[in-house]
Amino acid sequence: MSFDYTVDVAVVGGGACGLMAALRTARAPGVTVAVFEKSTRDGCNTQISSGSLAAGGTRFQRAAGIEDSPERHAADILAASGDAEAAPLVHAVCAAAPQYVEWLADELGHPLELGLDMARAGQSVPRLHADRGRAGGALLIRTMRKAVENASNIAFLDNTPGEGLIAEGGAVTGVVVRENGRSVRVGARAVVLAADGFAGNAAMVAAHCPDAADAFYGGVSTSTGDAIGWGVALGARTRNMSGYLGHGMVVVGHGTRLNPVLPFLGALLVGTDGRRFADERAQGYSKLGRLIAARPDHRAVLIWDERMHALAMRSELMRESDAAGAFRRYPSAEALAVDLALPLDALSATLTAFHAVSREPGAAQDAPDADTDHGPLKPPLYAARITSGILTTQGGLETDPTGRVLHTSGAPIPGLYAGGGSASGISGPTSDGYMSGNGLLAALGLAWQIATHLTP
Ligand SMILES: Cc1cc2nc3c(=O)[nH]c(=O)nc-3n(C[C@H](O)[C@H](O)[C@H](O)COP(=O)(O)OP(=O)(O)OC[C@H]3O[C@@H](n4cnc5c(N)ncnc54)[C@H](O)[C@@H]3O)c2cc1C
Known part of the structure; x- marks a missing residue:
């Protein structure tokens, strides 16, 4: 040959x-x-x-x-x-x-x-x-x-x-x-x-x-x-x-992603009805993509506070989202609800009932005693509309x-x-x-x- x-x-x-x-x-x-x-x-x-x-x-x-x-x-x-x-x-x-x-x-x-x-x-x-x-x-x-x-x-x-x-x-x-x-x-x-x-x-x-x-x-x-x-x-x-590798934290209209650590810092995930629909920490971001794809309009909203934000901004992908204006900072839950067209009553009830629970950095997943309960999210709040994506097969x-x-x-x-x-x-x-x-x-x-x- x-x-x-x-x-x-x-x-x-x-x-x-x-x-x-x-x-x-x-x-x-x-x-x-x-x-x-x-x-x-x-x-x-x-x-x-x-x-x-x-x-x-x-x-x-x-x-x-x-x-x-x-x-x-x-x-x-x-x-x-x-x-x-x-x-x-x-x-x-x-x-x-x-x-x-x-x-x-x-x-x-x-x-x-x-x-x-x-x-x-x-x-x-x-x-x-x-x-x-x-x-x-x-x-x-x-x-x-x-x-x-x-x-x-x-x-x-x-x-x-x-x-x-x-x-x-x-x-x-x-x-x-x-x-x-x-x-x-x-x-x-x-x-x-x-x-x-x-x-x-x-x-x-x-x-x-x-x-x-x-x-x-x-x-x-x-x-x-x-x-x-x-x-x-x-x-x-x-x-x-x-x-395939899916992603459930792709920001709608921007295509950038949020840091997947946010749920482990205590971020809240709600549907466009203002209610929770999944255990934030139980899903990998690939599986979360499928859950969001099954939602009406293929949309959800992730909400986090200042404490989480400082930690999440360590990653390049979060800095990219920031540079693209893919998320916003809101002085109150009301401002967030208006801007993202979420029903305020439902969102307020969800926020009142939700406790931000974080895992200590470096703690094993099977060590729930390493969890810290920070209580309800405290304004100012950050939020982005997210959807699902495919990254690689x-x-x-x-x-x-x-x-x-x-x-x-x-x-x-x-x-x-x-x-x-x-x-x-x-x-x-x-x-x-x-x-x-x-x-x-x-x-x-x-x-x-x-x-x-x-x-x-
Ligand atoms: C946004 C994003 C974030 C990710 N984050 C992570 C992460 O943090 N950790 C992780 O483990 N995985 C992550 N992944 C998945 C990971 O990036 C891929 O699984 C991995 O890079 C695949 O490596 P690879 O060498 O097979 O392919 P690639 O890195 O894509 O390299 C393949 C190369 O082959 C070339 N090529 C294609 N066709 C031909 C051809 N006909 N002839 C010659 N060359 C060709 C391409 O141009 C390319 O340069 C992420 C993926 C994406 C998209």
Whole structure:
């Protein structure tokens, strides 16, 4: 079979999964790696993400006196997703997580800390790690791209989209890419599909995630499911195609998001009738999206006070919402009710009955004695009209725990690997099963596994 050129490992997609797979594979001296990226200008989801990295059993947790482990992390994920079949994969990526979190901090200098201010539903202990300034995924991508630039055996080719796979006798032997306006055949011992999912492809979303077909789309335009299609054409199996990361705190008319910590600080969620309709702290933000989608007008209102506001403003996404004017500050419940067209009587009754209960920063989810009751919300109040959105899909090509893509026969397809949004993931078949941090865990964790498999 003829190729225009060959490398050892060809990576399609230069987001979290692709960059991690490249960096870790290229640790082995003499291994040549090429990353083919569709367009850094249009960007990747990692870049616009909050960059929160879930990992159990890190030195950051130990320093904070928090007992955790990859096993406990995996148990929390499986309890949320209900996808017992994925247990070997979930355990594998959870085992990788503390290793790559410490590697990112110690080897690449990414300024990580444990986010004690980042409580999330379903996480039995604090385990989200974030950069100290809460700059988010943009900083993570900058850190990883800089390391790629410094690696002499990695070539990063921007504006060079993959077009398809090359296979011979059922084994993948390379990839076709669009380089400088022409199709180029690149031979490779292994091809890593790291091109994310299909949330930016309306036809695929309608076919696989019909409940999100009309939802606001909050991801990048490059997630069009290309790699999943190539795998399927080769006979690969897919899984969890109906699973996605939803978001229940997208601000209506702005598309920015509120900080998901607000419910854990004691924020109140009401429908457009001024009444509560859900336990604010019991839902992950992905599941909350579905609950809001089921409301009249697909709308709800989140209300918080000055104490919560000061804490929530630590995150970049909240600062973005602020800059966009996506929420307002009100001197009284009356002013809020008038501005957001909520029935004042119902809202006043809800506010009187509601007590803001917060969890102490860093406390375990199963420690209700760490709750503080702050009593009713005190004006001035902040509020925003919120709706549901889809951020990324979480299903795709089924892999084994080392990232090898499986054929419908159940056997691995030789030479083909997938991770991140291109793979079937760890969040189960619906948007309810997503736990905070699963997206980057499926990307970085599988990349770590793939690289360990390729260059042990
Ligand atoms: C707003 C938002 C916030 C989020 N916050 C978090 C969070 O805090 N924590 C968390 O764990 N998860 C979060 N997620 C989910 C997480 O960002 C994704 O699950 C994760 O980034 C997926 O990584 P990836 O490497 O698979 O894809 P990406 O980072 O999207 O990278 C894929 C790359 O492939 C390229 N590509 C696509 N098609 C081709 C092709 N044909 N040829 C070549 N290249 C191609 C794209 O241009 C892109 O650069 C968030 C998502 C969004 C949208």
